[in-house]
Amino acid sequence: MTSHAVPADGDPRRLLAEARGLARRVRLTQRVTWLPLLVLAVVTFGAIPVSGWGPTVTSGCRAVDGGQVCKVWEPAPQLYWLAALLLAYVVIARGYLRVARARGVDARVRPYVLTGVALTVVLFAALAAGTGAWIVPDPQLLDPSTSVQVLFRLLTPTGGIGLALLVLAWLERHPALLLFALGYLTVVLVPVTFGWAVHWGGRWQFAPMLVITGGLLLLGSTGFALAQRLRRAR
Amino acid sequence: MTDPDDTPAPDETAPAHPVTDLDDVVHQRVRLGILTIAHEARRVEFGFLRTQLELTAGNLSKHLSVLETAGLIGVEKGYEGRRGRTWITLTPAGSAALAAEVTRLKVLIARVENTDIPEDR
Numbered sequence: 001m002t003s004h005a006v007p008a009d010g011d012p013r014r015l016l017a018e019a020r021g022l023a024r025r026v027r028l029t030q031r032v033t034w035l036p037l038l039v040l041a042v043v044t045f046g047a048i049p050v051s052g053w054g055p056t057v058t059s060g061c062r063a064v065d066g067g068q069v070c071k072v073w074e075p076a077p078q079l080y081w082l083a084a085l086l087l088a089y090v091v092i093a094r095g096y097l098r099v100a101r102a103r104g105v106d107a108r109v110r111p112y113v114l115t116g117v118a119l120t121v122v123l124f125a126a127l128a129a130g131t132g133a134w135i136v137p138d139p140q141l142l143d144p145s146t147s148v149q150v151l152f153r154l155l156t157p158t159g160g161i162g163l164a165l166l167v168l169a170w171l172e173r174h175p176a177l178l179l180f181a182l183g184y185l186t187v188v189l190v191p192v193t194f195g196w197a198v199h200w201g202g203r204w205q206f207a208p209m210l211v212i213t214g215g216l217l218l219l220g221s222t223g224f225a226l227a228q229r230l231r232r233a234r
Numbered sequence: 235m236t237d238p239d240d241t242p243a244p245d246e247t248a249p250a251h252p253v254t255d256l257d258d259v260v261h262q263r264v265r266l267g268i269l270t271i272a273h274e275a276r277r278v279e280f281g282f283l284r285t286q287l288e289l290t291a292g293n294l295s296k297h298l299s300v301l302e303t304a305g306l307i308g309v310e311k312g313y314e315g316r317r318g319r320t321w322i323t324l325t326p327a328g329s330a331a332l333a334a335e336v337t338r339l340k341v342l343i344a345r346v347e348n349t350d351i352p353e354d355r
Contacts, residue, residue: 012339012346015263019270019336025286026274104282105275 032099036092037221043084044214050080051206081157085120089113116164150189158188158213259304260335264297269332272324280320
């Protein structure tokens with residue numbers, strides 16, 4: 001008999017299966033998926049009044065065929081999204097750590113928060129630098145192609161929220177969250193408004209889309225919270 | 235009949251069987267579980283380990299002590315309010331030992347699966 005005999009409970013397949021099972025249980029314990037969805041839903045709903053009532057600054061107007069083109073700056077919603085998203089990611093990081101530590105583990109949330117913060121900063125830097133005008137020249141900007149519209153919708157705060165959620169789904173190895181994030185991005189990029197936005201013009205034109213994306217995040221938060229509660233009760 | 239002396243000596247250049255490489259400290263089922271949980275959780279509390287591994291406090295402490303002595307984990311004691319809490323973290327050596335153990339187990343499984351098992355004679 002060899003002195004290196006494998007112990008009776010040391011069957012390699014069983015050991016590996018047990019290790020994978022334990023790792024999966026830890027990942028389930030670390031999940032606080034409802035929290036970022038809830039916080040981001042609140043931020044999205046908060047953007048509705050700010051977008052509707054905030055001042056609009058118009059400059060650099062010039063005539064083009066059939067009208068005029070102006071540079072429009074809406075400082076209130078832009079500053080709101082920047083501040084609210086940065087604050088939201090700080091709240092999410094602290095909340096995740098707090099809940100996970102109360103459960104006896106550490107949270108796996110830092111890459112998600114860093115991605116969210118980085119996307120927010122890059123998006124607003126791009127916006128401030130007027131990147132849209134670099135990507136598409138002026139005449140086309142009045143009637144951009146579908147692919148350009150999709151790209152512009154992705155480069156919005158709601159698009160950034162969806163991209164960061166994909167990172168969270170990957171970190172948590174969470175297929176349900178991955179499906180949710182893809183569904184959310186579809187709603188943002190298509191965009192799915194159920195025709196609701198057609199008669200909303202002017203300053204409130206973004207309200208239906210914000211209600212829909214905020215509502216989707218809220219629904220997701222409720223769904224994941226219920227699912228987690230049911231799993232812990234079992 | 236074969237003379238026992240004619241038996242070929244083991245080929246020293248041949249790679250060792252993966253079983254001979256197993257590290258007893260890590261290979262033990264409970265200790266492998268502790269390392270796995272600590273790796274996945276980054277930092278894990280004593281009570282969580284006890285619940286997940288279904289061990290008594292004394293039994294878990296003995297395994298933790300073996301791992302700590304081997305330099306594979308760090309143990310940090312503190313308070314949360316009035317409640318004492320013990321947190322366990324994986325050291326870089328522990329992380330490497332866990333990765334090596336998982337690799338060895340996979341090699342072992344592959345080797346067993348690729349070996350023709352002789353039929354009962």
